[in-house]
Amino acid sequence: MKLDARIPSGPVPQKWSVCKRDLKLVAPNNKRKYEILVVGTGLAGSSAAATLAELGYQVKVFCLQDSPRRAHSVAAQGGINAAKNYQNDGDSVHRLFYDTIKGGDFRSREANVFRLAEVSVNIIDQCAAQGVPFAREYSGYLTNRSFGGAQVSRTFYARGQTGQQLLLGCYQAMLRQAHLGQVRIFPRTEMLDLVVVNGHAKGIVVRDLLTGKISSHAGDAVVLATGGYTNVFYLSTSGRGSNVTAIWRAYKKGAAFANPCFTQIHPTCIPVSGDYQSKLTLMSESLRNDGRVWVPKQPGDKRPPAEIPESDRDYYLERMYPAYGNLAPRDISSRATKRVCDEGRGVGPGGLGVYLDFSDALRRLGRSVIAERYGNLFEMYEEITAENAYETPMRIYPAPHYAMGGLWVDYHLMSNLPGLFVIGEANFSDHGANRLGASALMQGLADGYFILPYTIGNYIATAKQTRPQPDAAEFRESEAEVAATIKRLLAIRGKKTVRQFHKDLGKILWEKCGMARTAAGLQQALKEIPTLREEFWQNVSVPGDDADLNQSLEHAGRVADFFELGELMCRDALARNESCGGHFREEYQTADGECQRNDTEFAHVACWEYRSAQQPPVRHIEPLTFEEAHLAERSYK
Amino acid sequence: MKLKLRVWRQKNAHTPGQFVEYHADNLNPNMSFLEMLDVVNEQIAAKGEEPIAFDHDCREGICGACSCVINGEPHGPHDKVTTCQTYLRSFQDGATVTIEPFRANAFPLIKDLVVDRTAFDRIIQAGGYISVGTGHPPDANSLPVPKPLADLAMDAAACIGCGACVAACKNASAMLFVAAKVSHLNLLPQGQPERDVRALAMVDQMDKEGFGACTVTLSCQAVCPKGISGSFIAKMNRDFLRAMLLNP
Ligand SMILES: Cc1cc2nc3c(=O)[nH]c(=O)nc-3n(C[C@H](O)[C@H](O)[C@H](O)COP(=O)(O)OP(=O)(O)OC[C@H]3O[C@@H](n4cnc5c(N)ncnc54)[C@H](O)[C@@H]3O)c2cc1C
Ligand code: FES
Numbered sequence: 052m053k054l055d056a057r058i059p060s061g062p063v064p065q066k067w068s069v070c071k072r073d074l075k076l077v078a079p080n081n082k083r084k085y086e087i088l089v090v091g092t093g094l095a096g097s098s099a100a101a102t103l104a105e106l107g108y109q110v111k112v113f114c115l116q117d118s119p120r121r122a123h124s125v126a127a128q129g130g131i132n133a134a135k136n137y138q139n140d141g142d143s144v145h146r147l148f149y150d151t152i153k154g155g156d157f158r159s160r161e162a163n164v165f166r167l168a169e170v171s172v173n174i175i176d177q178c179a180a181q182g183v184p185f186a187r188e189y190s191g192y193l194t195n196r197s198f199g200g201a202q203v204s205r206t207f208y209a210r211g212q213t214g215q216q217l218l219l220g221c222y223q224a225m226l227r228q229a230h231l232g233q234v235r236i237f238p239r240t241e242m243l244d245l246v247v248v249n250g251h252a253k254g255i256v257v258r259d260l261l262t263g264k265i266s267s268h269a270g271d272a273v274v275l276a277t278g279g280y281t282n283v284f285y286l287s288t289s290g291r292g293s294n295v296t297a298i299w300r301a302y303k304k305g306a307a308f309a310n311p312c313f314t315q316i317h318p319t320c321i322p323v324s325g326d327y328q329s330k331l332t333l334m335s336e337s338l339r340n341d342g343r344v345w346v347p348k349q350p351g352d353k354r355p356p357a358e359i360p361e362s363d364r365d366y367y368l369e370r371m372y373p374a375y376g377n378l379a380p381r382d383i384s385s386r387a388t389k390r391v392c393d394e395g396r397g398v399g400p401g402g403l404g405v406y407l408d409f410s411d412a413l414r415r416l417g418r419s420v421i422a423e424r425y426g427n428l429f430e431m432y433e434e435i436t437a438e439n440a441y442e443t444p445m446r447i448y449p450a451p452h453y454a455m456g457g458l459w460v461d462y463h464l465m466s467n468l469p470g471l472f473v474i475g476e477a478n479f480s481d482h483g484a485n486r487l488g489a490s491a492l493m494q495g496l497a498d499g500y501f502i503l504p505y506t507i508g509n510y511i512a513t514a515k516q517t518r519p520q521p522d523a524a525e526f527r528e529s530e531a532e533v534a535a536t537i538k539r540l541l542a543i544r545g546k547k548t549v550r551q552f553h554k555d556l557g558k559i560l561w562e563k564c565g566m567a568r569t570a571a572g573l574q575q576a577l578k579e580i581p582t583l584r585e586e587f588w589q590n591v592s593v594p595g596d597d598a599d600l601n602q603s604l605e606h607a608g609r610v611a612d613f614f615e616l617g618e619l620m621c622r623d624a625l626a627r628n629e630s631c632g633g634h635f636r637e638e639y640q641t642a643d644g645e646c647q648r649n650d651t652e653f654a655h656v657a658c659w660e661y662r663s664a665q666q667p668p669v670r671h672i673e674p675l676t677f678e679e680a681h682l683a684e685r686s687y688k
Numbered sequence: 689m690k691l692k693l694r695v696w697r698q699k700n701a702h703t704p705g706q707f708v709e710y711h712a713d714n715l716n717p718n719m720s721f722l723e724m725l726d727v728v729n730e731q732i733a734a735k736g737e738e739p740i741a742f743d744h745d746c747r748e749g750i751c752g753a754c755s756c757v758i759n760g761e762p763h764g765p766h767d768k769v770t771t772c773q774t775y776l777r778s779f780q781d782g783a784t785v786t787i788e789p790f791r792a793n794a795f796p797l798i799k800d801l802v803v804d805r806t807a808f809d810r811i812i813q814a815g816g817y818i819s820v821g822t823g824h825p826p827d828a829n830s831l832p833v834p835k836p837l838a839d840l841a842m843d844a845a846a847c848i849g850c851g852a853c854v855a856a857c858k859n860a861s862a863m864l865f866v867a868a869k870v871s872h873l874n875l876l877p878q879g880q881p882e883r884d885v886r887a888l889a890m891v892d893q894m895d896k897e898g899f900g901a902c903t904v905t906l907s908c909q910a911v912c913p914k915g916i917s918g919s920f921i922a923k924m925n926r927d928f929l930r931a932m933l934l935n936p
Contacts, residue, residue, distance in 0.1 A: 117805055118806065121746075182841075
């Protein structure tokens with residue numbers, strides 16, 4: 052497997068300029084001859100589709116939902132980072148770059164992260180021009196809030212609905228291109244295979260979710276923007292439809308899967324309340340601007356929070372990480388929370404919760420200011436828990452939230468399969484072993500608006516490939532394989548529901564490949580998962596047929612892929628004998644319980660190559676070098 | 689707790705549908721309405737029968753996918769929440785609950801509780817945007833927007849495109865949906881150049897899609913899970929009339 056990251060020469064801050072200077076172009080009148088397939092309509096996919104169409108390419112767009120506007124980016128609450136330095140608090144491109152590298156525990160590629168910070172400023176301008184209603188001061192200028200892992204205020208937001216508003220911005224830009232005939236949208240359509248012709252990604256096989264019809268689309272390039280895979284844990288903050296299928300099928304066609312075990316557990320989610328639970332709801336990190344996290348000092352203290360005096364409370368984040376306090380990064384905050392709960396100091400049912408308390412802020416700022424900042428989050432909390440957070444502290448607990456891992460891409464955002472581009476949460480590129488808050492929206496839009504549209508042109512201009520017909524042999528074969536898998540799932544008619552299998556898999560992963568991992572636990576999971584997978588293929592019950600909408604069948608196909616991914620995650624976690632960011636191997640920790648990185652052996656990206664169902668995958672590496680940000684201990688104390 | 693459910697079941701657009709009764713036992717008042725449907729579906733699936741199809745994704749009231757009419761009310765008994773944010777504590781133990789799809793000519797039924805709302809995308813496609821391509825627009829702070837105006841635009845922009853407004857309206861009008869988008873963009877300085885064409889094109893597309901006329905009963909406002917105000921309809925009517933006069 053050849054993994055050439057194609058990082059441009061020159062000093063890190065100049066690399067993107069060098070790259071753009073050297074990119075080959077496609078002439079404007081030639082662009083319309085090329086067709087690009089974009090799978091996914093979140094921030095990454097919609098912004099890419101709109102921009103590619105504006106440039107003159109013919110674009111086809113696919114998504115699972117009935118409307119592109121419902122992609123899971125819509126659920127992002129808190130905000131989007133940009134190095135605008137509007138607050139004059141010392142922010143700069145370099146600082147955002149450094150915070151992101153450090154936040155990722157030095158496991159991301161410097162050149163990509165620098166470029167991300169560099170284009171972040173354009174994103175805000177672009178979105179404001181589209182009419183995204185960002186929060187403003189009375190002066191009419193844009194306002195900011197702070198997010199974890201930063202000592203400056205650089206997060207832009209639109210109430211608690213930043214993702215929705217940014218998504219509507221790119222969705223509308225994309226529909227404008229649909230109006231102009233440049234974009235064709237295929238909603239309720241699931242990509243089930245990638246088609247590779249002569250070593251180049253040349254198309255996809257899809258299933259129409261309403262009719263069950265399987266068909267092929269050929270293109271000059273394929274862009275996967277299919278989001279993250281934390282639903283592998285069953286319970287997560289993702290939408291119920293989020294899945295790994297598109298990138299997993301691409302992996303099985305030869306694309307390298309990078310750092311699959313790097314998953315983020317978000318510290319502030321509403322705790323699980325029962326086994327009927329279908330998803331976990333995030334309480335935005337922005338709440339930690341004003342909320343203080345605490346538990347009782349004594350284990351088993353059952354007094355209601357209001358009766359616990361200050362002297363009996365442990366504001367553990369402020370105590371352990373005084374420089375960042377409640378805004379310590381996610382991986383660190385989640386682990387600290389797990390630790391205090393493991394000590395028996397957790398609150399609420401099962402002791403799996405900690406308080407997020409606004410009473411100081413309410414006293415300092417008044418209820419109306421807090422309502423203005425977080426009103427909708429407080430309402431959401433009350434709907435779910437029937438508790439009023441103005442009166443009593445919220446209870447929160449960590450939950451799976453984001454996948455830093457994903458398909459490997461080079462500096463051009465192209466995978467090792469020429470012609471296959473991967474953007475947004477689906478790739479691995481920018482967040483290393485831990486993502487900082489408000490930087491996924493930034494990455495999705497950076498990829499879609501400002502990076503991919505340039506680099507894809509270079510591929511098209513230099514690859515000189517012809518577009519096959521969608522009835523070429525490679526497409527026929529893929530279609531037949533996809534149809535056979537569906538048939539097989541429907542023929543089992545077993546006794547156990549898809550959902551039950553998904554839950555069982557999630558439990559294994561949460562316990563053995565979640566917030567804390569050990570070699571023994573991972574080895575155990577690597578025995579349990581294949582056994583469960585075998586049972587799945589013998590005993591799963593998928594009712595209905597494949598001739599109309601069949602949600603059980605859709606779910607079954609996705610869970611089948613989650614089984615394989617879950618196994619790869621455990622392999623990856625087991626092979627990485629160090630702790631970094633969200634990957635915490637209990638064997639590798641410092642005396643005070645922090646991550647013990649091993650830069651000599653593991654300053655690299657792990658890239659997995661699929662071989663076959665019978666052979667284990669092969670682990671390759673892309674070494675990481677640091678010129679601009681020097682490898683250092685990651686401290687927030 | 690227990691509920692008796694009467695659920696609209698319909699195999700597809702070509703097969704007639706009917707209400708089917710289910711008994712949901714051992715429920716927990718802290719379950720969400722959709723989690724209750726999950727539990728019922730698990731029981732149906734365990735028997736090898738086809739579960740009830742319904743649209744959903746985020747399950748936190750923002751994607752606009754979930755869409756049932758519960759006891760005659762789109763998104764159920766509570767104000768300003770979606771179906772996925774409706775909890776069983778809003779129902780009496782032992783109650784009978786009727787669950788239907790959003791019904792409107794412009795939202796053809798697909799299966800069970802799932803309907804086709806792509807008409808909304810086509811309305812946005814007709815003009816629900818500011819025509820700025822990706823590139824180098826001026827610095828975001830070069831165009832200050834007075835806070836009250838920005839806040840009002842955000843109130844309108846909060847629409848999640850679920851279609852409850854249409855389902856609640858006796859004329860199946862999409863006025864509130866269209867007014868929300870027209871207002872969001874027409875309030876902002878960035879939206880001024882296309883203010884007239886936007887109002888005309890979106891209203892025209894709404895008519896073509898077969899949504900009914902608005903007779904200002906404001907049942908739409910009453911069911912909107914995001915509390916979008918009916919006053920945006922008046923604003924859009926003004927914009928529309930202005931556009932008609934200026935662009936005869
Ligand atoms: C609750 C929540 C809050 C968040 N808050 C923030 C925040 O405040 N700030 C921040 O920066 N980040 C936040 N994030 C993270 C961020 O929202 C996501 O990482 C980001 O939006 C992902 O965007 P995307 O475009 O990569 O994918 P998504 O938005 O997930 O879109 C995926 C798309 O792919 C489609 N798709 C998937 N599989 C297939 C298939 N097989 N065939 C066809 N289509 C397919 C889907 O239909 C969808 O259109 C949050 C995430 C969550 C879950
Ligand atoms: S499922 Fe997203 S709004 Fe209800």
